[in-house]
Amino acid sequence: xVLKSIRTFSQLAELKEITMKRDVEEPLEIMGDEERLQxxxxxxxxxxxxxxxxxxxxxxxxxxxxxxxxxxxxxxGIGISQEELxxxxxxxxxxxxMRSRAEEGTGLGLSIAKWIVEAHDGKIRVxxxxxxxxxxxxxxxxxx
Ligand code: ATP
Numbered sequence: 085x086v087l088k089s090i091r092t093f094s095q096l097a098e099l100k101e102i103t104m105k106r107d108v109e110e111p112l113e114i115m116g117d118e119e120r121l122q123x124x125x126x127x128x129x130x131x132x133x134x135x136x137x138x139x140x141x142x143x144x145x146x147x148x149x150x151x152x153x154x155x156x157x158x159x160x161g162i163g164i165s166q167e168e169l170x171x172x173x174x175x176x177x178x179x180x181x182m183r184s185r186a187e188e189g190t191g192l193g194l195s196i197a198k199w200i201v202e203a204h205d206g207k208i209r210v211x212x213x214x215x216x217x218x219x220x221x222x223x224x225x226x227x228x
Pocket of ligand 1: 135162164177178192194195
């Protein structure tokens with residue numbers, strides 16, 4: 085799932101001259117609904133592409149630790165301000181600023197992402213620095 089979505093997005097990233105890097109340990113099998121997990125990756129990678137300027141970089145890493153799989157999607161994009169960071173998973177929340185106008189969206193993506201992760205008994209968290217980049221860390225149960 086992770087590799088497939090990286091492949092799809094690599095082609096889109098090329099259009100913006102964004103470099104996609106991957107660091108994926110294999111085999112990685114996540115317990116859950118394949119379609120939903122694919123949707124989760126699409127939401128995160130789509131955002132990373134949307135909020136990263138040309139010649140930026142997106143990195144996806146994925147590794148297993150015990151019974152858990154950790155996926156990290158990070159970008160060198162515009163970042164999220166400290167004030168907004170607490171709201172990004174809220175439904176219909178969209179970043180204030182020009183970027184909201186320049187890039188279209190509904191503000192639903194991350195609330196759906198959070199819902200998918202929690203439905204799989206996982207956790208999602210975000211770290212970000214305005215002007216430097218954003219990183220989403222997802223932890224999901226591995227197939228035993
Ligand atoms: P859509 O869900 O239709 O793509 P959206 O991207 O605005 O719209 P979310 O995915 O829920 O909605 O994201 C909410 C807000 O979080 C965004 O409007 C943006 O301000 C901020 N955001 C999300 N991902 C990133 C990122 N990778 N870098 C910077 N800001 C981000």
